[in-house]
Amino acid sequence: MTTLDLFRSTAPGEFERIGPGACILRGFALAGEDGLLSALASIEAEAPFRRINTPGGRPMSVMLTSCGALGWTSDRYGYRYSRVHPDTRRPWPAMPPALRQLACNAADTAGFPGFEPDACLINRYLPGARMSLHQDRDERDLRAPIVSVSLGMSATFLFGGLQRAERTAHVPLHHGDVAVWGGPDRLRYHGIMPLPHHPHPVLGAQRINLTFRKAS
Template sequence: MDLFGHIEPAVTNATALDGVRLLKALALPQEAALLADVERVLAAAPLRHMVTPGGFAMSVAMSNCGELGWVTERHGYRYDGWDPLTQQAWPLMPASFAVLSQQAATLAGYPDFVADACLINRYQVGARMGLHQDKNERDFSQPIVSVSLGLTATFQFGGFKRSDKALSFPLYHGDVVVWGGAARLRYHGVLPLKAGMHPALGESRINLTFRKAG
């Protein structure tokens, strides 16, 4: 039995991990618009390696768009409407982002999802994201929508404690994962990115994570 049911458009299948849906290659038809919009957002809000409250620079470079952006500070993590690097509001969320995130959420059973925050992560070879929970949002009834572009990444889903065993699976260019409901607060992460060359993004991977934060 596959860990995740592979969902074709307009079909939602039960999975071995309750609350998680994998939509294979859903983003591919919008690839050109998504990549162009990523470039425009990052021109206004450049990528940066945020520093954790413990003083460690993250290996993944980050930025945001939408009404709110995820940021770190000495006391922890939070959402803010202003980019601390540019002292400007975060760029507006591009229409291509909003359409894809709503399409994915609807296919996964969340037709009312409207993201107000998109975290943009750039992984280069060796970059990783340790197991963590998305818990800075106000409403945990809203799902997380994660879009993969570029090099293949090994994604991990754990349990509700960091020490729980994590299951791993590959995410390819264009794949979208949606998790909510029983899975909303599962620990998840990305193993170190392996070397490779992608025709659109070279030696890197871009991840778009959509949330209803406010």
């Protein structure tokens, strides 16, 4: 057993169905790990992580950057996609081929062929950070799935229903796991429980989450 195996509860390659149009692809991103980490370093150098505020003025506990034609931002005017980084005012970095190919392969494996992501939101979670229940509904084409890649520390993914009050499933996500949801599950509420402090042997005390969307 390798050190990385200690952060997994299932074998890489397992296909875990969590809804009629949703699944977890266990360890799907591990084969291209070095390329992903190199691409992430390049993106961060060009578009640094930043902490954004909700429209109500409260700082989010995660830090955010993006790549692709569109990136995600928030201020008192609301949540929205933007073509430029709010601080640098430069276009977001182009989506690296390694990231785009991973997203397309994952979507195809999950039953959503032809996925063409134009936005990748990248969240950095430190111990204690969380993401409250929300829907991804600001994309123009809701027929396209969401592809979410987990790197670093393990987390508990909350996967709810089409109404906020519906019961949520608690799904563990580990380094290299990819979650995909679309079709009848596309607008299900989801979030991340507060991150426990269990440093990962490669990325340390952080979790990086890449979320690919067809935003335009």
